[in-house]
Amino acid sequence: MRACVLTATGGIDKLAIIDVPDASAPGAGEVRVRIRAAALNHLDLFVADGLPGGGTAERFPFVVGADGAGVVETVGPGVTNVQPADRVLINPGISDCTCEFCRAGEHSLCVNYRLLGEHLPGTMAELVTVPAQNVVRGPNLSPALTWAEAAAFSLVTLTAWRMLVTRAQLKAGETALIWGIGGGVSLTAMRIAKLVGARVIVTSSDDAKLAAAKQLGADVTLNHRTQQVAAEVRALTNKRGVDVVVENVGAATWDDSLRCLRRGGRLVTCGATSGPQVHLDLRRVFWHHWSILGSTMGNAAEYAEVVGRLAKGELRPVVDRVYPLDHARDAYERLARGEQLGKLVVELP
Numbered sequence: 001m002r003a004c005v006l007t008a009t010g011g012i013d014k015l016a017i018i019d020v021p022d023a024s025a026p027g028a029g030e031v032r033v034r035i036r037a038a039a040l041n042h043l044d045l046f047v048a049d050g051l052p053g054g055g056t057a058e059r060f061p062f063v064v065g066a067d068g069a070g071v072v073e074t075v076g077p078g079v080t081n082v083q084p085a086d087r088v089l090i091n092p093g094i095s096d097c098t099c100e101f102c103r104a105g106e107h108s109l110c111v112n113y114r115l116l117g118e119h120l121p122g123t124m125a126e127l128v129t130v131p132a133q134n135v136v137r138g139p140n141l142s143p144a145l146t147w148a149e150a151a152a153f154s155l156v157t158l159t160a161w162r163m164l165v166t167r168a169q170l171k172a173g174e175t176a177l178i179w180g181i182g183g184g185v186s187l188t189a190m191r192i193a194k195l196v197g198a199r200v201i202v203t204s205s206d207d208a209k210l211a212a213a214k215q216l217g218a219d220v221t222l223n224h225r226t227q228q229v230a231a232e233v234r235a236l237t238n239k240r241g242v243d244v245v246v247e248n249v250g251a252a253t254w255d256d257s258l259r260c261l262r263r264g265g266r267l268v269t270c271g272a273t274s275g276p277q278v279h280l281d282l283r284r285v286f287w288h289h290w291s292i293l294g295s296t297m298g299n300a301a302e303y304a305e306v307v308g309r310l311a312k313g314e315l316r317p318v319v320d321r322v323y324p325l326d327h328a329r330d331a332y333e334r335l336a337r338g339e340q341l342g343k344l345v346v347e348l349p
C-alpha cells in the first residue's frame with residue numbers, strides 16, 4: 001500500500017511516500033479501514049523529530065498520522081458495530097479496555113494508552129487496522145461531511161471537549177482565554193466555549209487569523225506579538241482575570257497565562273509546543289486557589305458525545321488546506337511554519 005512514512009527520526013526531511021506492506025488483516029475485534037483522508041496534528045511534528053522515550057517505534061519505515069477517516073474494508077471476527085463499506089471516523093487513541101482506568105471509563109488514562117501514528121502505524125496510508133471500538137459511522141449531514149472534514153474531526157475535538165467541558169468545567173457566562181487560535185485544538189476549544197455560552201478571548205500573532213477567528217465566534221481578539229496579553233486581559237475583565245485559560249503553548253505563554261487567571265481560576269493544558277519547562281511559584285497557586293489541570297485526548301463517552309454533537313451539525317471541523325498524499329510534506333511544512341487556521345489534511349488516492 002502507498003503510505004507517508006518516516007524513514008528515520010530527524011524531522012520532516014525524513015518523510016517519504018513509498019510502498020509498504022498492507023496493514024495487517026484484522027484480527028478478532030478489529031477492522032481494516034481504507035483511508036480516504038488523514039489530518040495532521042502538532043503531534044506529528046514531534047513524532048517526526050523523535051519523541052523522548054521513542055514511542056515512534058524503532059520499526060522504520062513508520063507510517064505517520066493519527067487522524068483519519070475512510071471506508072471499512074474488512075472486519076475481523078466478533079465485530080458488530082460496523083460492516084464493510086461503512087464510512088467511518090477513527091478515534092486515534094487506543095486503550096487496552098482492561099486496566100483499572102479503562103474499567104472506570106477513563107480510556108485516555110489507560111496504562112497502555114497508545115496513539116496511531118505515534119506508538120502504532122498511522123493513518124497516512126491506504127489501509128489502517130484498528131480496534132472496532134475505535135471507529136464510528138460518520139453522521140449524515142447536509143451538506144455532506146467531506147472526507148477532509150471527517151479526517152480533521154477526532155483528535156482535536158475530543159481533546160478540546162475533555163479540556164473545556166470535563167476538566168475545566170467551563171460554564172455559560174464565564175470567560176476563557178485561548179492562546180494561538182490557528183492551532184486545531186485552540187480553534188475547536190473556541191467553538192466549544194461558544195457552544196457552552198462562554199465569552200472567549202483568543203490570541204494569535206497574525207491579524208488575518210484573528211479576523212477569521214472573529215468570524216467564527218471569538219468575542220475578543222488579541223495580537224500576542226503587538227499587544228501585552230496579560231495587561232489587555234486584566235483591563236477587559238476589570239482586573240479580575242479570566243475563569244479558564246486554555247494552554248497548549250507552554251514555556252512562551254505560561255507566565256502570562258497565570259497573570260490572566262482569576263482567583264479560583266482553572267488553567268487546563270494539553271500541550272507545550274514552545275517548550276515543556278515552566279516556572280511555578282506555589283505560593284501563588286495556593287493563595288489564589290488555582291486549579292492547574294492536565295488533559296490528554298478523551299474517553300469513549302466523550303468521543304460519543306462529540307460525534308453526537310457533529311451529527312447535530314455542531315463542531316464541524318474547519319479545514320485549512322487539503323494536499324494529495326504525494327505532497328504530504330508540504331502539509332507538514334505549513335504546520336511547522338504555523339501558517340494554518342484549522343486543520344491540514346492529506347487525501348489518499
Ligand SMILES: [Zn+2]
Nearest residue numbers: 096099102110
Ligand atoms: Zn486501560
